[in-house]
Amino acid sequence: MIEMSETQRSLCVIGLGYIGLPTAVVFAQNGWRVLGVDVSDRTIDYVSRGELPFVEEGLEGALKSVVDSGMLTVQKDTPKADVYIVSVPTPFKDTETHAPDLSYIEAATRNIIPQLTGDELLVLESTSPPGATKFMADLVLSERPDLSLDGSEGRPIVHFSHAPERVLPGRIMIELTENDRIVGGLTEEATTRTRDVYASFCRGAILTTDATTAELAKLTENSFRDVNIAFANELSVICDELGVDVWELISLANRHPRVNILQPGPGVGGHCIAVDPWFIVSSDPKNSRLIRSAREINDAKPDFVLDKVYAALDQTDNKNVAVLGLAFKADIDDLRESPAVEITKRLAASEKVSSVLAVEPNISELPKSLNSVEKVSLAEQAEALEQSEIVLLLVDHKQFKALTLADLEGKTFINTRGSASLF
Numbered sequence: 001m002i003e004m005s006e007t008q009r010s011l012c013v014i015g016l017g018y019i020g021l022p023t024a025v026v027f028a029q030n031g032w033r034v035l036g037v038d039v040s041d042r043t044i045d046y047v048s049r050g051e052l053p054f055v056e057e058g059l060e061g062a063l064k065s066v067v068d069s070g071m072l073t074v075q076k077d078t079p080k081a082d083v084y085i086v087s088v089p090t091p092f093k094d095t096e097t098h099a100p101d102l103s104y105i106e107a108a109t110r111n112i113i114p115q116l117t118g119d120e121l122l123v124l125e126s127t128s129p130p131g132a133t134k135f136m137a138d139l140v141l142s143e144r145p146d147l148s149l150d151g152s153e154g155r156p157i158v159h160f161s162h163a164p165e166r167v168l169p170g171r172i173m174i175e176l177t178e179n180d181r182i183v184g185g186l187t188e189e190a191t192t193r194t195r196d197v198y199a200s201f202c203r204g205a206i207l208t209t210d211a212t213t214a215e216l217a218k219l220t221e222n223s224f225r226d227v228n229i230a231f232a233n234e235l236s237v238i239c240d241e242l243g244v245d246v247w248e249l250i251s252l253a254n255r256h257p258r259v260n261i262l263q264p265g266p267g268v269g270g271h272c273i274a275v276d277p278w279f280i281v282s283s284d285p286k287n288s289r290l291i292r293s294a295r296e297i298n299d300a301k302p303d304f305v306l307d308k309v310y311a312a313l314d315q316t317d318n319k320n321v322a323v324l325g326l327a328f329k330a331d332i333d334d335l336r337e338s339p340a341v342e343i344t345k346r347l348a349a350s351e352k353v354s355s356v357l358a359v360e361p362n363i364s365e366l367p368k369s370l371n372s373v374e375k376v377s378l379a380e381q382a383e384a385l386e387q388s389e390i391v392l393l394l395v396d397h398k399q400f401k402a403l404t405l406a407d408l409e410g411k412t413f414i415n416t417r418g419s420a421s422l423f
């Protein structure tokens, strides 16, 4: 174990998931003594052995090295530290209101509160609705009136800021250090301190603003992508009616120098694009009509895909369906909010279907939501193709890109990700 020198400052990362763990590793690689905290026993067990609890390219070796050197240690209780980075989930509460659920931020903050003595920096990294950083500060100051934001009445200062993350799963270890990054504090001092902390590893520009603008900036980025994907998904349905190949159409339109349409798919999934736009909608429902419509268009795309499969089932006696891919995007194991999981579940619930053979090369067991569904099994690709006449491609994992026309001979192939990328 490395002894902490008097000048070496400690940094505590709370929430060691897809974002928190790589962040903890990168800080540890860059001279910080990092204390990782998570509520999950599984995560603590894995990370303390230097093992990755999920798939992320390039992270495993780096994790092992900082754990072995003692620069990253993990525990369940929140320790005293100079800097806290909070990277816990921020889902929405329910699918009716889509109101943000701040309970994880609240729980993490409550655990920090007893450790504060003044001069600490609390950085909220979780993607958050406007006002969440202030929510954190209000909670701290209501529980600890002996502290302050500005040193008023001689009370020790605690600094708060937001530093949203915009990395792409699968490329996190590259993008974490190379992307430009936005940081926004509740005070100018908090912003400056946060910029200095991230400058220890961030090679991109660090753009400073206030906390609310930083919160809204992250939501804006993902809403922009959601609206653009909704446009592509709407086009895909129109093209289906008109007998036009939407992928060819989009590639032709994108040759215009100022057009850049994203790709359609079976819906939009993941923890970010399928969730974050709702935080804008719920903060100003009256004025976010386009953002809401985009969410609704993307959420309706699984219905369109299911109708295609049901129509194909009517044409064959073999009622098995091979589903290729469950993750929310290519070459990762993250199944959160995945339209592929939703489609699989709904297929299994249909009387038209005998069994669903799900092929997902990045997982070794089905997620809870599918585990108890009788008609669904996790299958090898060869077995799924052998037993099914209908093959539904939902995720363009690299393994599926190796499929050939010969593999699919005699089958009805429903490709929600575009034929051009496969053949």
Ligand SMILES: NC(=O)c1ccc[n+]([C@@H]2O[C@H](COP(=O)([O-])OP(=O)(O)OC[C@H]3O[C@@H](n4cnc5c(N)ncnc54)[C@H](O)[C@@H]3O)[C@@H](O)[C@H]2O)c1
Pocket: 014, 015, 016, 017, 018, 019, 020, 037, 038, 039, 040, 043, 087, 088, 089, 090, 104, 107, 108, 125, 126, 127, 128, 165, 166, 167, 168, 169, 271, 272
């Ligand atoms: N995954 C992404 O690609 C991505 C990208 C940008 C931003 N974000 C945002 O980052 C945040 C974290 O996302 P993630 O993908 O890392 O989530 P995750 O679910 O992978 O990780 C969250 C971790 O927090 C832990 N946790 C929950 N409550 C806790 C508590 N009170 N104390 C300590 N640990 C706790 C969980 O056990 C889990 O390990 C979210 O707000 C998300 O929207 C995610």
